[in-house]
Amino acid sequence: xxxxxxxxxxxxxxxxxxxxxxxxxxxxxxxxxxxxxxxxxxxxxxxxxxxxxxxxxxxxxxxxxxxxxxxxxxxxxxxxxxxxxxxxxxxxxxxxxxxxxxxxxxxxxxxxxxxxxxxxxxxxxxxxxxxxxxxxxxxxxxxxxxxxxxxxxxxxxxxxxxxxxxxxxxxxxxxxxxxxxxxxxxxxxxxxxxxxxxxxxxxxxxxxxxxxxxxxxxxxxxxxxxxxxxxxxxxxxxxxxxxxxxxxxxxxxxxxxxxxxxxxxxxxxxxxxxxxxxxxxxxx
Amino acid sequence: xxxxxxxxxxxxxxxxxxxxxxxxxxxxxxxxxxxxxxxxxxxxxxxxxxxxxxxxxxxxxxxxxxxxxxxxxxxxxxxxxxxxxxxxxxxxxxxxxxxxxxxxxxxxxxxxxxxxxxxxxxxxxxxxxxxxxxxxxxxxxxxxxxxxxxxxxxxxxxxxxxxxxxxxxxxxxxxxxxxxxxxxxxxxxxxxxxxxxxxxxxxxxxxxxxxxxxxxxxxxxxxxxxxxxxxxxxxxxxxxxxxxxxxxxxxxxxxxx
Ligand SMILES: Nc1ncnc2c1ncn2[C@@H]1O[C@H](COP(=O)(O)OP(=O)(O)OP(=O)(O)O)[C@@H](O)[C@H]1O
Ligand SMILES: [Mg+2]
Numbered sequence: 360x361x362x363x364x365x366x367x368x369x370x371x372x373x374x375x376x377x378x379x380x381x382x383x384x385x386x387x388x389x390x391x392x393x394x395x396x397x398x399x400x401x402x403x404x405x406x407x408x409x410x411x412x413x414x415x416x417x418x419x420x421x422x423x424x425x426x427x428x429x430x431x432x433x434x435x436x437x438x439x440x441x442x443x444x445x446x447x448x449x450x451x452x453x454x455x456x457x458x459x460x461x462x463x464x465x466x467x468x469x470x471x472x473x474x475x476x477x478x479x480x481x482x483x484x485x486x487x488x489x490x491x492x493x494x495x496x497x498x499x500x501x502x503x504x505x506x507x508x509x510x511x512x513x514x515x516x517x518x519x520x521x522x523x524x525x526x527x528x529x530x531x532x533x534x535x536x537x538x539x540x541x542x543x544x545x546x547x548x549x550x551x552x553x554x555x556x557x558x559x560x561x562x563x564x565x566x567x568x569x570x571x572x573x574x575x576x577x578x579x580x581x582x583x584x585x586x587x588x589x590x591x592x593x594x595x596x597x598x599x600x601x602x603x604x605x606x607x608x609x610x611x612x613x614x615x616x617x618x619x620x621x622x623x624x625x626x627x628x629x630x631x632x633x634x635x636x637x638x639x640x641x642x643x
Numbered sequence: 644x645x646x647x648x649x650x651x652x653x654x655x656x657x658x659x660x661x662x663x664x665x666x667x668x669x670x671x672x673x674x675x676x677x678x679x680x681x682x683x684x685x686x687x688x689x690x691x692x693x694x695x696x697x698x699x700x701x702x703x704x705x706x707x708x709x710x711x712x713x714x715x716x717x718x719x720x721x722x723x724x725x726x727x728x729x730x731x732x733x734x735x736x737x738x739x740x741x742x743x744x745x746x747x748x749x750x751x752x753x754x755x756x757x758x759x760x761x762x763x764x765x766x767x768x769x770x771x772x773x774x775x776x777x778x779x780x781x782x783x784x785x786x787x788x789x790x791x792x793x794x795x796x797x798x799x800x801x802x803x804x805x806x807x808x809x810x811x812x813x814x815x816x817x818x819x820x821x822x823x824x825x826x827x828x829x830x831x832x833x834x835x836x837x838x839x840x841x842x843x844x845x846x847x848x849x850x851x852x853x854x855x856x857x858x859x860x861x862x863x864x865x866x867x868x869x870x871x872x873x874x875x876x877x878x879x880x881x882x883x884x885x886x887x888x889x890x891x892x893x894x895x896x897x898x899x900x
Contacts, residue, residue: 539743549732636733
């Protein structure tokens with residue numbers, strides 16, 4: 360249509376190109392409509408299943424009940440969500456600071472890497488759920504203990520990705536920097552850091568999700584003793600009281616948080632790489 | 644242009660030996676004098692130590708034995724380098740890439756804006772200052788790499804098979820441009836290549852190396868004056884020089900066999 364409007368001479372229509380353009384247009388729309396449709400249909404199926412089979416709400420609450428819970432319990436859910444968000448975001452920020460700082464230290468000193476990297480791995484492979492009770496004992500504040508849990512989980516992908524990234528600079532560029540007498544600082548800032556950026560951002564995407572998982576695990580373990588942490592504590596409490604509407608409401612909010620975190624980290628990654636990195640290129 | 648014999652020496656490699664990991668003898672008793680103003684090609688079979696020789700000259704490595712003496716004793720801090728790949732920073736624009744040699748010496752962009760623009764003009768890319776490397780073709784990237792090597796107007800430019808990955812049309816074009824650039828900034832060039840044709844077209848001195856161990860076995864002069872035009876490629880002179888260089892290279896290959 361636009362072709363006809365813009366071009367004075369009759370445009371040559373390449374069959375392949377036209378098909379491709381049409382496909383691309385359909386894909387663009389389908390990318391959003393299909394998942395939305397799936398969601399609507401699943402909710403509907405869930406609703407029908409619950410009402411037709413008359414499932415009691417303490418076994419599976421219907422979507423209407425869950426929606427009601429979100430609205431009615433908002434006073435309770437909202438502060439809980441804020442707490443979980445704060446926990447996740449703090450943990451992620453600390454993971455970024457710690458992971459990047461340690462990665463830089465590792466690349467600046469081989470000795471530091473040899474000495475400490477194995478322990479970073481040990482920290483990572485030890486299930487956090489096993490560490491959480493200890494943290495709770497040793498740390499006064501439940502929030503700090505939960506934060507430490509979430510941090511342990513989130514920091515490793517940042518550390519390992521950034522460490523690899525900092526070493527991934529093109530060897531010829533390294534040589535060029537040597538020839539031009541670059542200082543350590545210039546090498547780090549102008550060569551290693553930009554080379555590491557795509558790796559770091561990849562790690563960030565993983566760490567964002569893990570920080571939330573860490574926060575949830577920590578709340579399960581630490582928030583149990585009535586310290587009233589965030590959404591996961593709320594969820595657990597609701598399950599004790601057989602308040603399944605609230606349980607599902609909390610669950611849905613947690614997964615919404617996960618989606619938002621993923622969307623934000625993906626957006627950051629896209630914005631930072633779109634100008635130059637292959638992963639951000641649109642290929643025909 | 645000063646005849647080769649009257650040029651003052653820029654650097655002298657004497658009895659250079661380079662051994663890797665205690666067993667691979669990459670260079671042995673290599674002797675070479677590079678004069679100020681030479682366009683010198685290093686020609687030789689794969690593995691004869693051409694890249695190693697350049698790395699020694701650039702100071703990236705040090706010889707196991709022997710020494711490299713620079714005229715005036717100033718060392719290798721006034722260098723430009725071009726690799727086989729363009730080796731640009733993908734996250735930086737064309738202008739920022741060309742700025743790099745200055746930047747690493749602590750010179751702010753604004754102080755060398757004009758030099759950067761001039762270098763880009765010389766390689767015909769002044770319109771692409773704000774483009775990113777991925778937006779350029781292979782030949783254009785190589786031009787940026789060349790602009791970066793010459794933006795500081797160094798005394799010596801080292802090039803390690805810079806055009807080997809390009810198609811022939813682009814390579815011919817870049818050969819011509821390179822000669823113009825060299826004339827414009829009046830530097831010395833050491834140019835590693837596998838191509839007899841390229842070495843004859845570009846250089847006034849061809850150094851043929853043999854492998855195992857790497858050393859210089861022949862030195863040829865191409866006395867055709869610059870500027871050299873495309874016509875040179877089809878002249879009988881060119882044919883004669885290529886024949887001589889091919890024979891020398893053939894000998895180098897036979898020695899290794
Ligand atoms: N870092 C290294 N460690 C061990 N051996 C090396 C190293 N660099 C080069 N060599 C060896 O030294 C010899 C010369 O290598 P060099 O790269 O200088 O050859 P070249 O003439 O540049 O070859 P090509 O034309 O293939 O680029 C080769 O046998 C190579 O395997
Ligand atoms: Mg080589």
